[in-house]
Amino acid sequence: MGALTFGGRGGVLGALGAALLLLTGCSTDPAASKGTPAAEEAPAMRPSVGLRLPLQDYLYSDADLRTVKRAMRTLTEKCMRRYKVTHDFGPPAPAMGPRSITDRRYGLTDARMARTTGYHLGDRDPRTHPVPERTPPHGKALTVIAGADKPAEVNGVRVPARGCAGEAEREIVGSGRLGSSDLAQDLNGESFTATKADPRVVKAFRAWSRCMKERDYAYPDPLAVMNDKRFQGNTPAPLEIEVATADVACKARTDVTGIWYRAEVAYQKTLIARNAKALAAVREQKRDQLAAARAVD
């Protein structure tokens, strides 16, 4: 477990120092020029939704999660047919929340969304997609799907441990776990937190803040504006649209998103190098699970 966490502050600062060195030497760094230059040199005006962070190789995207879950549902239903029981799991839920890991990571960056929904999520607002009340499985169906405390038979056939859902999970997830590992998630959070204090990023925050101040809006950084209590209602207020539009324009002018993103790319590369062995296992598990899932559907 020691390798999965940073032992002391020195390690973190060391990683940050290395990240800063990478940043300084960005234009001459051979790794940078043959890496993902399109993303790293993203124009300031472009929304951040398509920016790709190095740790995404180790994290499950929403599409990855859907692939795995769809396969487990297919396998569960296939298993249930052996027992001649049925249950309606309902239609797949609509996609909601931010469109990618970088969509709102650095605040709002999409000018069209700013103009139309402010800091709200429009048709991806999870509050507009409440969890439907469905009748849970019961009786034989529940036993088949979830298993029972004691070994059970339904319609003369032995129910697998933890039921058909357990069987499906074992087939896809194996001995691992479903979804992004703690390690990949934690490192992804660490780069976010650490680069918020990166001098280049802090300087960019100040430039963005000055730009907003010119328009009479006072916020210390591009995340604080999303937290404005006045922008928390059920629908975007007129002021929210104005501020959000100014926010995205100021991000474009100051390139605060690009500066922060590039700092994170460098920082994450350092984190990946420092955790190479543990992350290799993480990526292998993700690859195996996705391969198993794709073989089902």
Place this chain on the structure above:
Amino acid sequence: MKMRVMSAAVVALAAAAVGLATTPASAAGCAHGLRLYYNSNQAGSSACYVNGSDNFAGDVFTSAGAGSGQPVKNNAASARNYRSFTGDTWPTARIFFNSNWGGVYDDVDAGTARNLKNTYNNNASLTWVL
């Protein structure tokens, strides 16, 4: 050290993941939701969320235990996702650092529990990935 404890808890819960759906008593009325806890390792007072939230502001931990009555926003240490496959298929709970689903986040997979890391005492909003 806290990480070590959490990992053990996650492994144990992952093993019991599917079983959770059949034990609604442990869900205490949150069988189709996410429970946020005031303390690490799913201890202390908690609050249940069935739907997403743009902002936890105004919400308080309601169940008996340490932290009962305290605000939920920027004050949760751990979480348990009670949703699994009954009525829906393995939804992932996603807890955000910022209001309006901004910043970095923590994922809590269906039928598992975790200590919050990226949003530890910095939990502001919630969505589900289905």
